[in-house]
Amino acid sequence: MAAEGPQMNRFQANICLICVTMCWSVEVILLKNIPTEIPAFAVVCMTNFIGALVLGAAFFARLKKMHLSRSLVLNASFLATLSVAFNVLATIGLRYLEVSTGTFAQMMTLVIVPLALFLLRRSVSPQRWAGIAIVIVGIFIALGPSVGSIDLLGITLVLSSCVIEAVYLIRLNACAKKADPMQLAVLLLALISLFSGIVWAVFDPWSIPALRLNAAALASLFMYSLFICAIAMALNIFAQKTAAVQDTIVIYALQIVFSTIFAATLPDLLLEPVPLTAFAVIGCSLVCIGNIVSEFDYQKYVKAVKAKRQLWLDKRGSQ
């Protein structure tokens, strides 16, 4: 008997994507406990490997029954390569830029994705464009007056990473709609781990034998693997089965809102507190408004209001 039950609707997909974004926002808290001498790609390699193991073990029975198609392996390899590539470019590029400029430049993915969709002759509604525009203005304001000091090499590398990330997101969205999300998630995590392991071995081979981790660092690595790799990746791919890529990127932009809230409210035990500024509040509010403009289903709302009004009029007429 086939499994019956409700499929994920758009609202649920958006909740899952918001949750993914929140997971990514706590990344800095977890990275705080991981020693800085461990290279970034070592962290990516180890955490994705543990994430793949956890998901693989938890859904072993489901995965065992599935046939691993050649096209899925090729697609996952392509996605993993893109993921590692944009991470390498962003990591190197951000060294040349100030934090605020770098963050703003990274958010250019928001513009590149709809432009790429336009070039691919896929329609992006005016409502989405309006939402994206408001979000970009919000991010610009949230980062404050320091945005603007530009290093040409740094900005080129970060923008290149944004282009690759945009291709990754569009491709991931298309793959999630065709393949089994769990199979894709496990394969993608395993391949990202493999490829970043190669990058780690090429760029910093001497740090591999010197790797030492204490209990707190191990707990942080495990938490990172569980929340940011396993759960966030699975949720992301499951949600993308329903959500469109342009909706996804708008929701991803909420990361700046969550990061600002965490930095202002969490105790210094977990994170170095950053006071809230007027720029941050206005910018984050605009990001939220942009999300509402982009995601709120006005037509459905108007229909529901009209139906209620008609019902009320009918009732009144019958009385």
Added chain:
Amino acid sequence: MREIVAPFMSLRGVCQLFLLCGVHLLFALPFSTMVFIPGLTNLRPVTALMPIFGIFFGPAGAWGYAFGNIAYDVLSGNVAISCIGGFVGNFLATLIFWLLVKRITKNDRVVGSLSTCLAYVGISVGASIAVGISVVSWVFFFIPEADAVYLFVSIIINNTFFFIMPGMALCILFSTEFKFAPYTGKKASPPPHGHEEESCIEGRQEPV
């Protein structure tokens, strides 16, 4: 009341309870080093499992979570008088999710609309307060030197945060993708023709 003790009335119920307890420990123990207040509380991402245990496993989930929590306290060396409060609080909080499952389910959809989403957030805050009051009342009477207010706030923030992130999304995933149905307890009443074994295993995976 009968439904609450139902997991102990059948072998399958007890097995399910132990299994859930084991899952709790598996997700809790790796994080025992992330301490908020030494000897009293630490960062517990395993709290994200509480809504899932409550919504999809009902009383078995509540017992499983409560026993898992006390086993975690023992295994991580955090045994204190507040563990009793922790047991009661976690049991009650998981039970709150089960008791109010209708508020977050509409047309068989868990958290499928704005109203159910807001209800979920409200229930999460209520459940966190239940855990907070239960733990802090024990600490207040037996460990007066502890900062009860800080403990209360940290428990509420810790629990509410993980109930919502990733708890809410995981509940959606369990219901839509893994085809778990919310535990309604309808079949928990005594079955007419000697099917006692099946009486308390509702809310698990539907046949695929």
